[in-house]
Amino acid sequence: MFDELSARFEDAVKGLRGENKISEDNVDIALKQVRRALLEADVSLSVVKQFVQEVRDKAIGAEVVRGVNPGQKFIEVVHQELVEVMGGANSPLADSTKKPSVILMAGLQGAGKTTAAAKLGLYLKDKGLKPLMVAADVYRPAAIDQLNTLGKQINVEVFSLGKESKPEDIAASGLKKAQEEDFDTLIVDTAGRLQIDEEMMNEMVRIRSAVDPDEVLLVVDSMIGQEAADLTRAFHEKVGITGAVLTKLDGDSRGGAALSIRKVSGQPIKFIGTGEKVEALQPFHPERMAGRILGMGDVLTLVEKA
């Protein structure tokens, strides 16, 4: 699959070969390939359109220096723009002045929230902090057991009130406990919900009010398709996200959602999930993600070939 995509870009730059500059006349064929590649990588269509327009504007104006052909320049512009849109450098977790700081997990069903909560728990613990995880999913069968099991694995305490209490009350009680017992960070796991489920989205808002989080992390499955844009928009408008975790990147999905999430919300992807195990959490690197979305491990080789 990756080869096919590299080939697509080779086609794209072939159109520019022999030309001495990127112009209105020759850029469109190349852009068509970019559009196609992004759609195949599951970047949301509205985001693809904006992105292609921006690349077009930048590419046409781009100065082609001696020794670099327009094809090489074009790929460079696409790649740079991707990296830039995705936030340039990695963004760490928010520095909080209050103690405990609060992280709220949110997202669709099965995205990887509970797993990511435990991964963050371990990550913070390894930094010498004392996190508390809160089981505020009262719907999914055995959701509390799942968080408890993971808590034991990483040696991080889990607070729960069973599944008869309201999630916002569980979250509030968890916060109280954390304040009283000197925890550094509160990680609130919540039930999966569809962004079109008004009742569940309202519940999310109530949970948010109950704990006043420093971070609201939208957890998104990297295999997600066109939904990424609508999903992000809805969660951001309603709950206000501060960042995202992109999961299941240990597979072969191209992860175009990374671009959609950032473009729609303006918020950075902070971490990526690269496995089922609690250790499989990594900081997000826009540069690497750009290569992945374009289907080329190493952009430079492609630039050299162009």
Added chain:
Amino acid sequence: EKTRKGFVTDLLDKFGDDPLTPETLDELETLLLRSDVGVDATDQIINALRKRLNEEVLDSKEGLRFLKEQLCKIVDQPIKNSGKTLLMPSENSLNIWLIVGVNGVGKTTTLGKLANLALRSGFSALIAAADTFRAAAVEQVKVWGERSGVSVVANETPNADPAAIVFDAIGAAKSKKIELLLVDTAGRLQTKNNLMEELTKVRKIIDRLAPEANVESLLVLDATQGQNGLSQAMSFAKSANLTGVVITKLDGSARGGVAFAVSSQTNLPIRFIGAGEGIRDLRPFNSFEFVEALLADS
């Protein structure tokens, strides 16, 4: 850009009897792309419509009807090829349905719903909890067993051998003359060779221990997923000898358009759709309904 909301209604209101224009074709293309149909499949479908337009003038209504027919044909073909319009266990014999797929797509939930459906339809059923990896996977499937009134064969030891559980469950199913054995498996990404091999092993155990059984190997596909769904179907088809597909989470706004690529490229029939987290939120697949929903307003 036009949002999908109201596009088809708008189209029919505004242009119902007017000839279909290239601009409208572009908007239909947008609609398909936004439903995760994918670039290649969308090209094929829109080109067929374009070709048809070259032959005769179509108004929007006719154009839309032609489009729907094309889409229905794609998902109906594998069902036709399978010779079974509806997937049901055979009575008075052992049926084994293996539920597979990547992580978090809804395998365990679908299995719970199927157990309930089987019982409601008068079949005896048993569940094999062969996900021994995920935290609390066994507890989760046990809740579904309770909800549907179906017993669960499990081994609480973390990372117990899934093949051994399936072995035990087949033994239990035979001695109790169970008609439908449902096997829950751990989620796995199709790129993990060792996990895919583990699945092949489970599939082989089933074939070896119950050669007389009617085996269905069902891939659960999440409607929110994009183009990776095709790669999933191809890989699982190889490792688990797939016989069909279940599409879940269709109660959301995702349309599951990747199913068209899956149907046309793997010849796997779609058997059920999941549309909710409740025990009854499972329906037999219906191409007409699926295509209507794909193009419906949101």
